[in-house]
Amino acid sequence: MKLTILGGGGFRVPLVYGALLTDRGEGRVTEVVLHDLDDSRLYAVARVLAEQAATVPDAPTVTATTDLDEALRGADFIFSAIRVGGLEGRADDERVALAQGVLGQETVGAGGIAYGLRTVPVAVDIARRVARLAPDAWVINFTNPAGLVTEAMSRHLGDRVIGICDSPVGLGRRIATVLGANPREAFIDYVGLNHLGWVRGLRVAGRDELPRLLADPDLLGSFEEGKLFGTDWLQSLGAIPNEYLHYYYFNRETVRAYSEVEKTRGAFLRDQQARFYDEMKRPDTAALTAWDRTRAEREATYMAENRETAGAGERDADDLSGGYEKVALALMRAIARDERTTLILNVRNQGALSVLDADAVIEVPCLVDANGAHPVAVAPLPDHATGLVCAVKGVEREVLAAAENGSRTTAVKAFALHPLVDSVNVARRLVEGYTEVHPGLAYLK
Structure with a gap:
C-alpha cells in the first residue's frame, strides 16, 4: 500500500513514519513517497527516516520527489501536512495581528484567517489533482486550519477527505486517565469545530463519568485543562473545552x-x-x-x-509525545482493513449537528470502516457554544468565498466577523498588512 505525504520535508513527518514502523499487519503501508517543494528539507527528513528504519526489518520504502503529480499517482492514502508560506509566513501572521492588538495564532482569529486565505487555493489545487490522478485515494488532512482546509477540499473530493487533529485525542486521554479509566475503552462525547470543541461526557461501560470529575475540584485541577482554564470556569461550563478555547475565554x-x-x-x-x-x-x-x-x-x-x-506550569510528560500520527495510522487501518473503530475526526456534518448544514465540516466522533468515516449524531450544543460555533463557521465560509472569488472585500468581511476581531477598521488594516507581507495573497483584488 502506498502512502504519499505532502509536506514530506516537514519536521513532524518522522512521527508518521515512526507510527508506520509499528504496524506489522496485513495490508500495511509498504511504500512512502515524500513530496515537498524544498529538496534540501526532503533530504534532511529522509535521513531521519533512514535512521528510524535501520533496525526495523522490512520497513516501508521511502522515496522523495518535488513533482506533485508523480507523488500522487497510484497513492492509496495521501497525507496532507503542507505549510503555505512556511514558518516565516506563520511568524508574519502573528506579527501583523499583534500590531493591531489582536491574536495572530495560526488557526484561531486573525492569524488563522490569514493562513486560511493563502492555503485554501493551494489545497483546492491539490484536491483537483487528486480527483484526476488518484480518484480512489483517501486524503487525510492535517494542514491547518484543519477544519477549514478539509471543507475546501471536500468540495472536490467529497467524503474521501478526512481531517485529523491530535487535540481532542489528548484531551480525552487526559480526562480518562484522571478518572482512572482506560482511554481506549471510553467514548468521548466531543462536539464542535476544529480547535473549537467541548467534551460534554466521557462514557465508560455506558456510564458518564464526567459529572464525577466536574464535582471534584481537586481532581478537576490536576490535569492540563483544569490548570489552564481554572476549576470554577469548567464547573460553570459543565464541560471541558479544547485547549484552543483559551484564546477565546481569556x-x-x-x-x-x-x-x-x-x-x-x-x-x-x-x-x-x-x-x-x-x-x-x-x-x-x-x-x-x-x-x-x-x-x-x-x-x-x-x-x-x-x-x-x-499559571498552569510545565506540560506533563504524557503530553509531550504528539498523537496525530496515531490517529492517522488508526484511520488508515480502519479503512484499509475494515477494522471498525471510533475516532474524533473532521468530516462533513451530514446532519450530525443540527445547527449546521450537511456540508459543513465539523469535529465529532465518527464510526470508521472500509467505506470511510461516518459522523455520529450528537445532541445540540448549549446556546453559548452554538453561537460561537456558528459565528466561526460563518467566518470560514467567508474565507472560502474570498479564496474562490479573489475578493478583497469578502476577505475584510471574514476578518471583521470573527469574534476575536473587534472592529471593521481593524479588519481592513489586517487585510492591508497581510497582503503586504504575503505574496500568496496577491490574488485578492
Whole structure:
C-alpha cells in the first residue's frame, strides 16, 4: 500500500513514519513517497527516516520527489501536512495581528484567517489533482486550519477527505486517565469545530463519568485543562473545552502575553527549525538524535504563553509525545482493513449537528470502516457554544468565498466577523498588512 505525504520535508513527518514502523499487519503501508517543494528539507527528513528504519526489518520504502503529480499517482492514502508560506509566513501572521492588538495564532482569529486565505487555493489545487490522478485515494488532512482546509477540499473530493487533529485525542486521554479509566475503552462525547470543541461526557461501560470529575475540584485541577482554564470556569461550563478555547475565554490576557514575549511561537519555531535543517546539511550529523532533541524542545514550549497566563506550569510528560500520527495510522487501518473503530475526526456534518448544514465540516466522533468515516449524531450544543460555533463557521465560509472569488472585500468581511476581531477598521488594516507581507495573497483584488 502506498502512502504519499505532502509536506514530506516537514519536521513532524518522522512521527508518521515512526507510527508506520509499528504496524506489522496485513495490508500495511509498504511504500512512502515524500513530496515537498524544498529538496534540501526532503533530504534532511529522509535521513531521519533512514535512521528510524535501520533496525526495523522490512520497513516501508521511502522515496522523495518535488513533482506533485508523480507523488500522487497510484497513492492509496495521501497525507496532507503542507505549510503555505512556511514558518516565516506563520511568524508574519502573528506579527501583523499583534500590531493591531489582536491574536495572530495560526488557526484561531486573525492569524488563522490569514493562513486560511493563502492555503485554501493551494489545497483546492491539490484536491483537483487528486480527483484526476488518484480518484480512489483517501486524503487525510492535517494542514491547518484543519477544519477549514478539509471543507475546501471536500468540495472536490467529497467524503474521501478526512481531517485529523491530535487535540481532542489528548484531551480525552487526559480526562480518562484522571478518572482512572482506560482511554481506549471510553467514548468521548466531543462536539464542535476544529480547535473549537467541548467534551460534554466521557462514557465508560455506558456510564458518564464526567459529572464525577466536574464535582471534584481537586481532581478537576490536576490535569492540563483544569490548570489552564481554572476549576470554577469548567464547573460553570459543565464541560471541558479544547485547549484552543483559551484564546477565546481569556483573549485579553493571551494577547497581552503574546505581545510581551521576546519571540512569538511562529518566530521561535522558524528559528529552531532553521537550526535543525542547517545542522542536517552536515553529513556527520546524527540525524535522529538531532531530530529528537529539537522535537522535545518544541513540544515542551507548546502554548507556553497560555500556560504562563493561567499559571498552569510545565506540560506533563504524557503530553509531550504528539498523537496525530496515531490517529492517522488508526484511520488508515480502519479503512484499509475494515477494522471498525471510533475516532474524533473532521468530516462533513451530514446532519450530525443540527445547527449546521450537511456540508459543513465539523469535529465529532465518527464510526470508521472500509467505506470511510461516518459522523455520529450528537445532541445540540448549549446556546453559548452554538453561537460561537456558528459565528466561526460563518467566518470560514467567508474565507472560502474570498479564496474562490479573489475578493478583497469578502476577505475584510471574514476578518471583521470573527469574534476575536473587534472592529471593521481593524479588519481592513489586517487585510492591508497581510497582503503586504504575503505574496500568496496577491490574488485578492
